[in-house]
Amino acid sequence: MKVIYTAENRLLVGNAQNLLEQAGISVFLKNEHAASGVGELSAIDSWPELWVDEADFSKAKAVIEPLFSDEVLASWQCEECGEENEASFEVCWQCQHNKP
Numbered sequence: 001m002k003v004i005y006t007a008e009n010r011l012l013v014g015n016a017q018n019l020l021e022q023a024g025i026s027v028f029l030k031n032e033h034a035a036s037g038v039g040e041l042s043a044i045d046s047w048p049e050l051w052v053d054e055a056d057f058s059k060a061k062a063v064i065e066p067l068f069s070d071e072v073l074a075s076w077q078c079e080e081c082g083e084e085n086e087a088s089f090e091v092c093w094q095c096q097h098n099k100p
């Protein structure tokens with residue numbers, strides 16, 4: 001087994017887990033409930049971790065890669081007015097057209 005992904009935010013981990021499961025990759029979630037026990041432990045020890053079989057590792061990596069690629073964070077162009085918008089904007093800042 002290998003760790004494919006870990007993050008402080010368990011929602012992000014859950015998101016990655018969903019993607020992997022939808023792709024037919026079985027994952028093992030470790031430290032799922034550890035965050036409540038933070039104290040003596042250093043914070044990073046208690047991050048939820050997603051583990052996959054080594055045989056599935058490259059496939060799993062390809063599946064979750066888009067979550068963290070520049071493409072996801074890249075700006076997008078409005079279909080309506082052609083304006084560039086930051087990735088975090090859900091609608092065009094100029095004309096309020098929905099993100100494509």
Ligand SMILES: [Zn+2]
Binds near residue numbers: 079
């Ligand atoms: Zn626009």
